[in-house]
Amino acid sequence: xxxxxNLFLAFSLIVTIDASAQGQKVADLFERTKxxxxxxxxxxxxxxxxxxxxxxxxxxxxxxxxxxxxxxxVYLYKGLSEFKLFNEEQDLDLLTEAIASLxxxxxxxxxxxxxxxxxxxxxxxxxxxxxxxMLDGLVSSWDGILSMYANxxxxxxxxxxxxxxIFVKQAVELTVTPADSAMTTGRFASFMVRQACDLAxxxxxxxxxxxxxxxxxxxxxxxxxxxxxxxxxARGFAAEQEFIQSPDDYTYRKTRTNLxxxxxxxxxxxxxxxxxxxxxxxxxxxxxxxxxxxxxxELLYAREKAAQAYGLLVExxxxxxxxxxxxxxxxxxxxxxxxxxYYFSLADSTDRLNAYYKARRVxxxxxxxxxxxxWKQKFKWDGYEELYLRLADVGYETGxxxxxVDMIDKAWKAALHSSKLSxxxxxSKASADKASNLILFVDVYQQIANRFGLQTVLHWLRPIRKCxxxxxxxxxxxx
Amino acid sequence: MKKLxxxxxxxxxxxxxxxxxLPSASAQQIEASLEKLMVKYEIxxxxxxxxxxxxxxxxITNQERQAFDELLSGYTIRVLEIYKTLQRIKTFTLxxxxxxxxxxxxxxxxxxxxxxxxDAKKMAAACExxxxxxxxxxxxxxxxxSQTLPYEIWIxxxxxxxxxxxxxxxxxxxxxxxxxxxxxxIE
Numbered sequence: 001x002x003x004x005x006n007l008f009l010a011f012s013l014i015v016t017i018d019a020s021a022q023g024q025k026v027a028d029l030f031e032r033t034k035x036x037x038x039x040x041x042x043x044x045x046x047x048x049x050x051x052x053x054x055x056x057x058x059x060x061x062x063x064x065x066x067x068x069x070x071x072x073x074v075y076l077y078k079g080l081s082e083f084k085l086f087n088e089e090q091d092l093d094l095l096t097e098a099i100a101s102l103x104x105x106x107x108x109x110x111x112x113x114x115x116x117x118x119x120x121x122x123x124x125x126x127x128x129x130x131x132x133x134m135l136d137g138l139v140s141s142w143d144g145i146l147s148m149y150a151n152x153x154x155x156x157x158x159x160x161x162x163x164x165x166i167f168v169k170q171a172v173e174l175t176v177t178p179a180d181s182a183m184t185t186g187r188f189a190s191f192m193v194r195q196a197c198d199l200a201x202x203x204x205x206x207x208x209x210x211x212x213x214x215x216x217x218x219x220x221x222x223x224x225x226x227x228x229x230x231x232x233x234a235r236g237f238a239a240e241q242e243f244i245q246s247p248d249d250y251t252y253r254k255t256r257t258n259l260x261x262x263x264x265x266x267x268x269x270x271x272x273x274x275x276x277x278x279x280x281x282x283x284x285x286x287x288x289x290x291x292x293x294x295x296x297x298e299l300l301y302a303r304e305k306a307a308q309a310y311g312l313l314v315e316x317x318x319x320x321x322x323x324x325x326x327x328x329x330x331x332x333x334x335x336x337x338x339x340x341x342y343y344f345s346l347a348d349s350t351d352r353l354n355a356y357y358k359a360r361r362v363x364x365x366x367x368x369x370x371x372x373x374x375w376k377q378k379f380k381w382d383g384y385e386e387l388y389l390r391l392a393d394v395g396y397e398t399g400x401x402x403x404x405v406d407m408i409d410k411a412w413k414a415a416l417h418s419s420k421l422s423x424x425x426x427x428s429k430a431s432a433d434k435a436s437n438l439i440l441f442v443d444v445y446q447q448i449a450n451r452f453g454l455q456t457v458l459h460w461l462r463p464i465r466k467c468x469x470x471x472x473x474x475x476x477x478x479x
Numbered sequence: 480m481k482k483l484x485x486x487x488x489x490x491x492x493x494x495x496x497x498x499x500x501l502p503s504a505s506a507q508q509i510e511a512s513l514e515k516l517m518v519k520y521e522i523x524x525x526x527x528x529x530x531x532x533x534x535x536x537x538x539i540t541n542q543e544r545q546a547f548d549e550l551l552s553g554y555t556i557r558v559l560e561i562y563k564t565l566q567r568i569k570t571f572t573l574x575x576x577x578x579x580x581x582x583x584x585x586x587x588x589x590x591x592x593x594x595x596x597x598d599a600k601k602m603a604a605a606c607e608x609x610x611x612x613x614x615x616x617x618x619x620x621x622x623x624x625s626q627t628l629p630y631e632i633w634i635x636x637x638x639x640x641x642x643x644x645x646x647x648x649x650x651x652x653x654x655x656x657x658x659x660x661x662x663x664x665i666e
Contacts, residue, residue, distance in 0.1 A: 135546035143553050150557075154516065188543040191530050192550075195523075 026064040042081040049078035068108050075105035095125050116144030123170045132183040138192050141167050156203030164196045168216050175228045190227035193220040224267045232262035247289040255282050269318040276309035280331040299339040306332035333381035336366050340390050356398050363391045374406040385414035401452045408445045415441045427467035435471035517561040520554050524583045527551040532634040548594045558583040577615045581623050584612035585642050589649050606658035
């Protein structure tokens with residue numbers, strides 16, 4: 001009996017010692033965790049936190065496990081350290097772990113900073129997964145922001161403004177994630193950006209911050225609250241600027257992708273024509289500046305986009321400015337002219353007639369009957385005389401007398417119109433520049449008249465040519 | 480110098496008046512600022528509700544609808560929190576605050592139904608909010624549902640000036656009606 005009693009005493013003693021040793025252990029572990037966290041030893045912090053959590057899950061948990069102030073920090077240190085590790089290793093499992101840890105910390109103690117942080121991480125997770133449907137993060141971050149705002153007696157400090165900027169950027173990024181397919185309508189993100197801008201405007205913002213919120217508010221509102229489309233448009237314009245400065249294949253592709261996405265997500269006809277016009281412009285710029293590309297591809301692309309823009313302009317009558325309308329006409333006319341010119345130049349190296357007929361067919365796209373048995377361009381655009389001139393060349397080369405004469409006559413009149421001169425004023429008012437430009441038209445006119453034996457035309461052109469040469473000489477003699 | 484510290488009856492009255500009125504003035508200030516905040520958050524609840532209703536009904540909008548619902552809940556919780564705080568600090572009538580809190584809860588209930596899609600938990604939450612709203616305004620001279628709203632609620636091209644109209648239109652399956660017991664009283 002005595003032996004049993006001694007055994008029981010010994011067992012009780014062991015249990016007591018073990019329990020007290022373990023109690024010390026959690027406290028010790030927590031101290032070590034704090035030191036590791038402050039020393040930015042992320043892996044060690046995570047390991048120590050895991051040990052504490054594991055120990056606390058045991059049936060005889062130690063008192064520290066029940067202290068909110070201890071456990072909320074254990075989960076907080078764990079979450080923040082896991083996030084640091086995620087940043088280093090880019091392992092999404094670590095990010096998931098970090099979110100869960102911070103959520104646990106928030107459940108234990110509703111710190112708004114923690115809510116903002118796990119909301120931020122949730123959105124980051126969604127962005128990394130390319131899943132624009134996961135909007136919980138934005139809701140959580142916003143909840144955190146509102147609570148922080150309340151905690152500061154409804155005033156904004158620099159930290160909160162910084163958080164608002166982070167929030168806006170994430171909302172925008174989430175809306176454009178994934179780039180090529182819309183998983184949401186974008187209305188929620190647009191609303192959240194407006195909420196953030198509203199809140200930011202309650203404080204005294206620095207110029208730079210004011211500009212930031214103004215820009216994003218505009219993007220959230222324009223084109224019927226089309227944050228997604230507006231963001232692609234902004235990115236498209238930024239890339240276009242870069243592309244114009246240094247036109248290379250990479251910036252060209254980037255610009256085109258962004259503008260095409262802006263076009264795809266545009267909500268209004270006005271926005272569509274604007275994006276189509278920009279796409280035409282960049283394709284034409286690429287063709288003009290690149291040396292190693294197939295020009296035809298870009299020119300065909302430019303013509304297609306410009307034709308679409310013009311089609312919308314005519315059929316849907318969008319509410320756009322005259323300037324934009326003129327720009328659309330100009331890029332359309334220009335894309336046709338450049339393609340005609342391209343095929344015309346091919347005649348030197350390939351099947352001559354085929355190249356000329358190709359050029360003619362492209363040019364025909366812009367021509368309509370003029371009710372006098374001839375053809376005229378659908379609209380006037382800045383440079384439309386050049387297209388007439390090139391088509392006259394085509395007519396000359398293919399031996400189509402009526403077409404060639406019709407085109408050169410129209411080219412000549414268009415050139416006079418563009419120079420703001422009438423035929424009777426040529427000898428007195430034409431400047432040297434204008435005279436040297438007009439003489440090109442007269443030369444082609446004379447060539448055509450010669451080829452097809454139009455003596456009266458030649459008779460009419462001779463004094464005009466003489467006048468233009470005189471105007472050029474007078475001007476050069478002056479200097 | 481001595482003169483400065485000499486108290487007469489008038490000064491004593493002044494000091495006592497200052498001592499007793501200062502805390503009440505500051506309490507009034509807090510109350511006023513909380514009331515302003517409550518109104519501000521109620522406007523946010525309406526903004527979110529309107530924005531949520533502007534979404535078309537399709538599978539692509541489901542997640543956004545849920546997010547709007549959560550956001551609206553967040554703002555409603557804030558309205559209720561302010562109401563509870565005012566209840567603690569205020570000794571006289573809370574009629575106006577009760578009405579604001581009730582309106583927010585009605586909208587939250589409607590938003591919950593909107594996203595519930597057969598989810599029993601959401602339906603139960605909607606009922607709870609609805610009952611809570613009704614109990615808050617019990618005894619009001621004019622029912623909160625029939626009062627003209629202090630703001631306009633636009634859904635599409637339709638204008639709502641009373642919560643009752645909104646309830647009739649939005650709660651098509653009469654879920655909120657079924658939240659009441661058969662006698663028509665609040666459970």
